[in-house]
Structures are given as C-alpha cells and as structure tokens.
Amino acid sequence: MKVGVMAGYWGAGPPRRIEQTLAEAEALGVDSFWTAESYGSDALTPLAWWGSQTSTIALGTSVCQMAARTPTALAMAAQTIDHLSGGRLILGIGASGPQVVEGWYGAPYPRPLERTREYVSIMRAVWARDEPVTFDGRHFQLPLHGGTGLGKPLRSIVHPLRADIPVYMGAEGPKNVALAAEIADGWTPLWFSPKTDEFYRAALADGFAREGARRSADDFEIANVCWLAEDDDVERAAARLKPVVALYAGGMGAKGANFHNDVFVRMGWGEACAEIQSFYLAGRADLAAQAVPTAMVEDVALVGPVDKICEDIVTRWKPTCLTTLILGGWPRREESRNRILEAIRA
Template structure:
C-alpha cells in the first residue's frame, strides 16, 4: 500500500500546523495529500494553497461535491490544478446524499448514478479537447436547452496538461462502487472496514466485468481515508472518534435514508446504528457517541498504541483491496516512521 495524508474538511476554522505536517510528510515520502468538502470549507482552495508548498506528493480531493459545480466547472478546476501542480492532481468526486445536495446546494438528488455517469463523460470530453462540447443527457445539456437560446458549443481555451486526469469516485453502496469500477480510475471509500473487503471486491468486480470498463483490478486505485488516533490508552483514542462516527451514523441523513448508517449495518452493527440514530435525532449527541462500542470504532479506524496500530495495519488492512491508506491523523514523531513503514509493508 501507499501512504496518504488527509486534512478532510474543517470544523470552525483551518486546522493548525498543516504546513509543518505537510513538510514532514513529504520528507518521509508520503505519496499523497487530500482535502474534502461538505457544507463549509471547499476542497480545491486548501488543496491549491497548501499543495503549493509541496513538490512531489500527489494532490487529491476526497471528495469534491458534484452538486457544487457543473461538470464543465469541475473540469476547468481540475485542468487548472493539474497544470499548476505539474500533473499531480487526483480528482475525487462524489454524489453525496439528499440532505446535503438538496438542502445545501439546492440541486435535485434522484438518480445519482445516472447523474455521475453523465458528469464524468462531460469532464473527459472537456479534457480531450477534440471538439466543442455538445452533450444531450437526462441531467445535463450542453448547450443549455432553453434560456436565451443563444448558447453555443465551446471548447476549453486551455490545453490540458493531461488529457486523461484520473477520476476517482467516492461511493458507499454496492451499485455506486460497481459504477466506480466501470467508469473511474479509482474508488474512495468512506468508512471502509477490512471485514467488508469481500463485499467490496464483489462490487468492484461487477464494474470491471462490464464491456465499457476502463480499468482492471490490477490498475485500479482504492484510496481509503482511515482515521488514526495514536494513544497508549485504546479507549481514550476511540473516544476521540466516537462523536464523528455518531454524526455520520446518527445525523448525516434522514431517519430512513442514511447511507453511512447502511455501511456500518453491513458490518453487523445495525442495532447499534438504530440506537445511535435515535439518540442523535433526539438531541442526545453525547449519549449517541457513548453508545458506540470500541469494536465498532476499530472496524474503521486505527486507534491505540503504535504497536497495536502497526499490527492492525499488517494483519487486517494490508490484505484488503485498499491500495492507498489515507491517514486522517498524524502520529507522534517517535513512531511516525514505524507506522508509515507498516502501511508500505
């Protein structure tokens, strides 16, 4: 596996010491640096700002919200960042969920897989730059049908540095994961668990088997964001992640539609998810976090002393389909190289 470093999206403001951590990560040979967005900080601005301090690391988004930008706007941003980084950009995009898409971005959510397929096709047409862009889809039309009636097909004024910028899909459900295997260059799972490896391999293989598949299992990237909290006390380490898991399981989505909760339910935590959601939606966030057992945290995260973290990586994570472990957490200096070595094997 390769090692990546993630800062995700912000809470109340920019995380501290990112410039220093990036310099340390690049000096240690960390392969990639990743940002994210939901409904606060965006993914592209921090990636460009902090990424300008790097010279070797790949720069990725995990993920950009599709509903935040039209396909051509996303293609423009990607080719711009690819030029500025010297061809180091990795474009991760995702359909998100109805709560965010319709509540924050004011866009329709239905038929997300179909929308994703159109979105990616348009971006690749922009980057190929073979002709002015024309597209007549269910969700996107270029030129726009209606309005002033004066739209005309256009071609990017910029020649892309790479005509085939890597596209990675953020996906959780089996159909969306299969779509990633079919149309993308990689998959960015959220809340990946080694115990679900066979389930995800089956979904990816469904995509790889389709006639239009771009990749095979041998040249496909799986970049999993893995929370990491290093502490000699396992329970103290897990306690730092419980509120985050409770937010996703209990508060990200409607009562009957929560894709993140479904991920944990497939791991065998359906009863816990139901309890966490009940508490969270009742406003009892601390109780919701406390209801998450240690084993549920350990399913999706690296927590505890460095020896345990290294053993978990080598025994549980390395045999999976994950090709890049994006660490969402930065270990102490005296154990940092050991943990990175465990990732790389």
C-alpha cells in the same frame, strides 16, 4: 500499499498544523495529500493553497461534491490545479446525499448514478479537447435545452497539462462502487472495514466485468481514509473518534436515508446504529457518541498503542483490496510516524 494523509474539511475554522504536517509528510515520501468538503470549506481552495507549498506529493480531493459545480466548472478547476501542480491532481468526486444536495445546494438528488455517469463523461470531453463540448443527457445538456437559443458549443481555451486527469469516485453502496469500477480510475471508500473486503471485491468485480469498463483490478486505485488515534489506552484512543463515527452513523442524513449508517449496518452494527441515530436526531450528540462501541471504531480505524496499530495494518488492512491507506490523523511522535509508515509500505 501506498500512504496518504488527510486534511479533510474544516470545522469552525482552518485545521491547525496542516502546513507542518504536510511538510513532514512530503519529506517522508508520503504519496498523497487529501482535502474534502461538506457544507463549509470547499475542497479545491485549500488544496491549491497548501499544495503550492509542495513539489512531489500528489494532491487529491476526497471528495468534491458534484452538486456544488457544473461538470464543466469542475473540469476547469481540475485542469487549472493540475497545471499549477505539474500534473499532481487526483480528482475525487461524490454524489453526497439528498440532505446536502437538496438542502444546501438546492439541486435535485434523484438518479445519482445516472447523474454521475453524465458528469464524468462531460469532464473527460473537456480535458480531451478534441472538439467543442456538446452533451445531450437527462441531467446535463450542452448547449442548454430551452434557453435563449444562443448557447454555443465551446472548447476549453486552456490546453490541459494532462488530457486524462485521474478521477476517483466516492461511493459506499454496492451499485455506486460497481459504477466506480466501470467508469473511474479509482474509488475512495468511506468507513471501509477489512471485514467487508469480500463484499466490496464483489461489487468492484461487477463493474470491471461490464462492457467498456475503463480499468481492471490490476490498474484501479482504491484510496481509503482510515482514522488514526494513537494512545497507550485503546478506550481513550477510541473515545477521540467516537464523536466522528456518531456524526456519520447518526447525524449525516435523515432517518432511513443515511448511507453511512447503512455501511455500519452492513458490518453488523445495526442495533448500535439505531441507538446512535435515535440519540443524534433527538439532539443528543453526546449520548450518541457514548453509544458507539469501541469495537465499532476498531472496525474502521486504527486506534491504540503504536504496536497494536502496526499489527492491525499488517494483519487486517494490508490484505484487503485497498491500494492506498489515507491516514485521518498524523502521529505527533517521530518514532510512531516512522513505524506506521513502514508498516503500510512494507
């Protein structure tokens, strides 16, 4: 299993110590470094800025929201960073949800799987650079239908360093996971739990079995963000992550349309999720966090003393379908870092 480190998206401002964390990670041979975006900081600018201070670590987005950019715009940004980094980009993309897509980007959300398929096809046509890019889809047309009539098929001026930049898809539901297995090079889960491994293996197998599937289980990457909080007291460690879990399970999306909530419900946390969401939508984020059971955090994160964290990695996380464990938290103590990295890589 490979190991990554997550910077994520920003809160009120840039996260602290990222430069130091990234320098330590690259020195320790960590495989990848990841940024993200929601509706504040973008994923690409920090990746380029911080990535310029590195030379070997892979640079990934987990994820770029498709509604934020047209397919050709994201293809341009990707090939630019890939050139500047010497071929180290991993382009993670995701559909997000209707709350963000329609509320923040002012774009339509329906038929996200179909939209994703078109989006990826266009990006790959840009990078292949075989001919001027044309596309006639339900969601995207190049040249645009119904415009001035002056639109012209174009070919990228830039010759991509790699004509096949790896694309990972952020997905949570089984249909989207299957689509990732069919058309992408990797999958970035969110709130993966080892106890849902068989459920996701079945969804992946569905995608791999489709005609024209791009990859197989043998060469498909699965890079999961796993939050980490080290503390000698498990309850105290879990308490640091409960607000994050509550935000996603309770506050990301509307009632009845929260895909993260659905993930936790599938794990068996339906009753807790209902209470968390009720508090969050009532404006009581504090009570929502308090309603998150510690065991719910332990399902999706590494919490507690370093001995417990390492044991969980070896016995629970390594036997899963995951190929990369992206740490959503960087141990401050050198001894802990070394032991955790060793447990993941062993």
